[in-house]
Amino acid sequence: MSILVLADLHEGQLAGATAHVVAAAEAIGGDIDVLVAGEGVQAAAEAAAKLNGVTKVRVADNVVYAHQLAEPLSALLVELADDYTHVLASASTTGKNVLPRLAALKDVSQLSDIIAVDSADTFKRPIYAGNAIATVKSDDALKVITVRTTGFDAVSEGGSGSASIEAVDVVVENSQSSFVKEELAQSDRPELGGAKVVISGGRGMGNGENFKLLDGIADKLGAAIGASRAAVDAGFVPNDMQVGQTGKIVAPELYIAVGISGAIQHLAGMKDSKVIVAINKDDEAPIFQVADYGLVGDLFEILPELESNI
Amino acid sequence: MKVLVAVKRVIDYNVKIRVKADHSDVDLTNVKMAMNPFCEIAVEEAVRLKEKGVATEIVAVTVGPKAAQEQLRTALALGADRAIHIETDERAESLAVAKLLAKVVDEEQPGMVILGKQAIDTDNNQTGQMLAALTNLPQGTFASEVAVDGDKLHVTREIDGGLQTVALTLPAIVTTDLRLNEPRYAKLPDIMKAKKKPMDMKTPADLGVEVASKVSLLKVESPAERKGGIKVASVDELVDKLKNEAKVL
Missing domain, CATH: 3.40.50.620 (HUPs)
Structure with missing residues (x-):
């Protein structure tokens, strides 16, 4: 071989x-x-x-x-x-x-x-x-x-x-495609695919501005920040943050899902994480079925408290 | 220019799948089927190109069983002008589908082919790239924006970490990502009109393509179930559990 x-x-x-x-x-x-x-x-x-x-x-x-x-x-x-x-x-x-x-x-x-x-x-x-x-x-x-x-x-x-x-001295011809530009997200945070800790926000975050609530926690934990497809579709954050079937597949040591209901396509991207934490106001949300630790409540109260306690 | 759009009949994305008891495959008996979501985006993009005056004719094509004509009718209702059904009951893998589509490209000579980046059943993400290889055309995969600029096609691609724009010579192959557009719903009068639009029938044999693959599906299993854990009552309890029980903080 x-x-x-x-x-x-x-x-x-x-x-x-x-x-x-x-x-x-x-x-x-x-x-x-x-x-x-x-x-x-x-x-x-x-x-x-x-x-x-x-x-x-x-x-x-x-x-x-x-x-x-x-x-x-x-x-x-x-x-x-x-x-x-x-x-x-x-x-x-x-x-x-x-x-x-x-x-x-x-x-x-x-x-x-x-x-x-x-x-x-x-x-x-x-x-x-x-x-x-x-x-x-x-x-x-x-x-x-x-x-x-x-x-x-x-x-x-x-x-x-x-x-x-x-x-390798092979040089091929290419007249069909050419590079125009690249816009890469600049971030000091680890890459989503390789991060040990990932904290993701969903539709429950309400808007893109509120994703800043995840920043402090991500900074303290050295985490990458992700998002559900719902949050991407709603225009809160860019698609390169998407975790799921059609986005990034991640399996960090710790995955924190905030305001994410847990659609099949999102679970496909994170259910192999070692420890999953779910924070959601709906105690029936499917995300709790895969979470090791679930916390039911208002994320706008929970996130600042979490940031100060870790 | 003529635009060719490939669509696939797949399980409806809302359906929770079941694995067959003999582990031979996923059980699709009496399961709701639909057009693959990425193919819907492909059809929508073709229709928008026609509305902009870039596309002059939209041809929808599918490879699949007789029932896949439903998805072609959907494409016709959404704005495709005519359809081609390549009928097969075999499990057609990406390479075989790409070979069939390459024959259609050869016959139709489209200026652009638009496909979904992946089908949500096999999750392969291959057919567009393979079609580009077999037709010796450039490829703009995972597109979030497509713009014709003179004799070039500018495709903005969703890549890891951001966006990349490439310029391709035409004809070109494009595969769609989620943010390319938001597909419309078919209106009832258009659904009625679609029934009268032309649909060509072909078989893989007509096109001289062997569908059989060298990849065999040995077994299909359900993934290991993840057990739900516990609910904690407060942030303090959560932090305590993460530190002392899970030991991840």
Whole structure:
């Protein structure tokens, strides 16, 4: 078995998701190479080489791979894929954008969002918003897979830098797509997907202004701030804060749901959290059925009190 | 330009699913079905492009059983001009659907294809990207804004941490995210009119595409149930439990 992991980048740096994907690759077994593709990504390549379990880091550093657009990246992967039995990426917006394109170019299926490895060809993945778990087997010669990072604990960093780093000199053409701009939310808080604590607000927050009530608690706990789809749909907060089937999937140590009723599609994004706290004025809200600790009451009274007590 | 919109018949998003007793699949017997929510957004975007004068004709297409014609009729009621039904009772995976749609793209030569980013049954999020690969067209996935600018299509994409705008050559493939638009409801007169709009029938064999997949579904299980915990009476009690019982603070 030989596995190629497409590294996730965040503003040019190696994103935390990659260490989880390497863990999934270890569960499959075999040699693990990591592909770092982008522009000015030497530091990311060095970070990838420190991940335990990685045999080799391959670096495609060229302007055509900047911003990891799907067209050039999938064309690059097509060139490299013949050396491998598996190509893995995290189920990030980059992985989800690029890997199905690669799979179709290689005339194979893609397995999305795996959460467990049964064997080198058999995997578990959630379907129907996580309300069922499917076990699927792929008989394709090349397995193209996206990995739900919450399903695999990140590999540690060896620090030895034992993996070799080599340049990939494949440069593809791309006249079809070009980057125009990126507007990334600037935040000192941890990234939603990797945060140990997440505090999310729902429709019960009333408006976007009230989300500030979560700030103080998030600051004290080092938490990321999320939102339910209802809060996003109502225009309170941007979509990149959405936790749920159609947003981010999170599984922190502590998840605090504030003013969130607990629709199926929200639960799909957070029910694997270790400890769930629900704060809601409706004691019949479905969120209480999955919460370890529920507190019924007015969030506008509870939040300031919580902030001062922790 | 002609716009092709792909739609999928799926379980209604409000229905709580049941796994079959033999764990072979999810039980869809007598379950309410509907158009996939992301496909509704795709149809709505096509209709808005037509209202703006960008789109001249909207063709809706689906791959699925006979009953999937209901969803095509819905698309026609919402504003599609005609429909294509590719009928199959087999479990068509994303790659097979993309191959079928690629044949339709070849025949119809649309300027743009709009699909939902994922279907809420299999949650795959693949078909649009695969269609783009098979037709050798650029892709604007997870779109929250679509604007034609001369011979280019500007697509603002929902990415982790924010938004990314890309410029694509046309024709192009677009997949929809939630905030692209808010779909309208079909009006009764339009539902009546939709019954008279043309619908072409085809089979995968007509298009020369094999639907069978190399991925087999071995088993479907219910996820481990999460047990509800306790209700606490006050913030003090909550903080105490989190510190001393759950030990997460």
